[in-house]
Amino acid sequence: MCDSKEPASRFEEMYKYNGRLEHEMQAERRERLLAEQRLARQREVDAGRPGLVEEIEGQTDNEGETMECHQEQPPAKHKSRRTKSTFSRLYSNKVQLSEWMHERPADFENWIVVPCPVGARCLLVIHKMSAIAYHKGGRSITATRTNFRHFRGTTVLDCVYTENPRHFYVLDVLIYRHLDLVHYECQFRFAWIKAKFDEDNLSERFTTKPPERGGLGLSLLPTYDCAQPESLATCWSHYPAFRNDSPRLDGFLFYHKESHYIHGLTPLVTWLFQFMLTDVLQLPSGMVNSGYLDHKPASYTGDYAKYIGDFERRRKKRKLRHRHPAKKRKTKHMSIDDAPAVEPGDHLALWEAMEAAPLDSEDEDLRPKELDAIRELEMEG
Numbered sequence: 008m009c010d011s012k013e014p015a016s017r018f019e020e021m022y023k024y025n026g027r028l029e030h031e032m033q034a035e036r037r038e039r040l041l042a043e044q045r046l047a048r049q050r051e052v053d054a055g056r057p058g059l060v061e062e063i064e065g066q067t068d069n070e071g072e073t074m075e076c077h078q079e080q081p082p083a084k085h086k087s088r089r090t091k092s093t094f095s096r097l098y099s100n101k102v103q104l105s106e107w108m109h110e111r112p113a114d115f116e117n118w119i120v121v122p123c124p125v126g127a128r129c130l131l132v133i134h135k136m137s138a139i140a141y142h143k144g145g146r147s148i149t150a151t152r153t154n155f156r157h158f159r160g161t162t163v164l165d166c167v168y169t170e171n172p173r174h175f176y177v178l179d180v181l182i183y184r185h186l187d188l189v190h191y192e193c194q195f196r197f198a199w200i201k202a203k204f205d206e207d208n209l210s211e212r213f214t215t216k217p218p219e220r221g222g223l224g225l226s227l228l229p230t231y232d233c234a235q236p237e238s239l240a241t242c243w244s245h246y247p248a249f250r251n252d253s254p255r256l257d258g259f260l261f262y263h264k265e266s267h268y269i270h271g272l273t274p275l276v277t278w279l280f281q282f283m284l285t286d287v288l289q290l291p292s293g294m295v296n297s298g299y300l301d302h303k304p305a306s307y308t309g310d311y312a313k314y315i316g317d318f319e320r321r322r323k324k325r326k327l328r329h330r331h332p333a334k335k336r337k338t339k340h341m342s343i344d345d346a347p348a349v350e351p352g353d354h355l356a357l358w359e360a361m362e363a364a365p366l367d368s369e370d371e372d373l374r375p376k377e378l379d380a381i382r383e384l385e386m387e388g
Contacts, residue, residue: 028109029109029312030109030110033106033109033110033274034110034112034113036274037112037263037274037275040266040273040274040275041263041265041266041275044190044265044266044267058187058189058190059101059163059181059182059187059189060161060182060185060186060187062097063097063161063182066097092146092147092148093139093146093147094145094146094147095141095145095147096145097145098130098132098141098145098163099141099143099144099145100143100144100145100270100271101130101143101181101270102128102129102130102143102165102270103165103179103268103269103270103271103273103276104143104271104272104273104276105260105261105272105273105276105277105278106272106273106274106276106277106278107277107278107279107315108261108277108278108279108287109287109312109315110287111287111288111289115233115288116233116234117233117234117263117264117265118233118261118262118263118264119193119194119197119230119231119232119233119261119262119264120230120231120233120239120242120259120260120261120262121178121228121229121230121231121259121260121261121262122228122229122242122248122249122256122259123167123178123228123256123257123258123259123260124167124169124176124228124248124249124254124255124256124257125169125254125255125256125257126167126168126169126170126176126254126257127142127148127167127168127169128142128143128165128166128167128168129141129142129143129148129166129167129168129175130143130163130164130165130166130181131163131164131165131166131168131175131177131225132161132162132163133153133155133158133161133162133163133164134160134161134162136152136153136154136155136156136158137150137151137152137153138150138151138152138153138213138223140166140168140175148168149168149173149223151213151214151215151216151222151223152214152215153212153213153214153215154211154212154213154214154215155212155213158184158207158212159184159185160182160184160185160186161182161184161185162180162182162183162184163180163181163182164177164178164179164180164181164200165177165178165179165180165181165268166178167228169254171253171254172218172224172253172254173218173221173222173223173224174223174224174225174226174254175213175223175224175225175226176226176227176228176254177200177204177225177226177227177228178228178260179193179196179197179200179262179268180196180199180200181268183199183200183203188268189267189268190267190268191267192264192265192266192267193262193263193264193265193266193267193268193275194264194265196268197230197262200227201227201230204227209225209227210224210225210226210227213225229242233261239294240294243284243290243294243295243296243299244294244295244296245296246296246297246298246299247298248281256281256299257280258278258279258280258281259278259279259280259281259284260276260277260278261276261277261278261279262275262276263275263276280303281295281299281300281302282299282300282302282303282304282307283307283311283314284299285300286309286311287311
C-alpha cells in the first residue's frame, strides 16, 4: 500500500509478494512481526540504542531548538488569517498507520477494536504546560496552553483531531510523563492510558479555555475486546458511534493485543469501514446496527476484496494526478471556502484527508484543499 521506495517500518523489507492471496500474506507477516518484536526490545536494550524519550531529551537540551521545530512562513497574502506553523523532524513519520483487514484473523479474540472519528491523525506532544499537535509529516497543526502544572516530563499521544468541535480523540500512547511505552504491548498501553487519563484528570486539565471560547478538548476513545462477545455487541449495536453523531464515525481500527507501536504501516493494526464489518468478519445478521450498513456507497456490493482493489487503484490514480499535474494547468491558492465540498459517501476523498485509514506516510497524499485546511488551523500558542 505504500508506494515509497523506503520501507514504512524496519520490518517491511522482509515482506515479498509471491502470488498468494493478500490475506494469507498478511497473516504470515503478522506472525513474523510478532516473533520479531518479541526479540527486538531486548536487542535494542542490549545494544544501548536510544528510544524516543532519549531523542526528545537530546533535542530539548539544545537551547533554542526545543523539539527541533523550524518556523515556516505562510504565504504573504494569507498572513492576516494565519499564524506561524512549525516543522519537527523528531515527530515526522512517527505515526502508526493501518492496513486493510483482508479477512477475519484466525486469532480474532486477540484483537481490540476502536471506533475512529473523521479527523486528522496527529501526535499530540504535551510538555511544560503547552501542547502542540504534529501532523504525521511533522508539521504542527495547532497548539494550546494547558493546566498541567507540575506535570513533569513529556507526553506523546496518538490522536485524531477534529475541527468541529475542536477536539483531540486519543487512540494510543507513545510516551507518558517520560515513560517510553513504544515497545510495550498494545493491551498494556491501552490499559495504562485509560488508568492515567482518569487518575491525572487529563480531560479537565488539558486546556485553559472552555469550548465556547475556542478551547480544545481531549477525550479517550473507547476500546472493545474482541474476545468478549458482549463487548463487541455493545460496540456495533450502538448507533451512532458517538453521541449526536458528533464527531462522525470514519470507520474502525483493529489492534492486535501483542503489537508494539510501530512507526509506519503495520499488519498488526488494520482498518475497516463500518459497512464492511459483516462481510469481512463473517458476523451473524443483526449484530451490526443497520445504521452502519445503510450508508454504504453504491459501488460496494458485498465483495469487499473487489472494493478494496478498486479503491486502491482509484487512490493511486488520484495521487499520480496530484504529483504530476498538467503543465498548462493554471494554479492558484485555494482557500477552504473555495474548495469543493466532499460528497457524502465519497470515502476516497475522506481518506485523503484522514490518516486513520491505510494511506502512505507522505504529505503529498493530501489534496491542496486538505493541506490548506491544515495550515488554516489557528495556532493559539
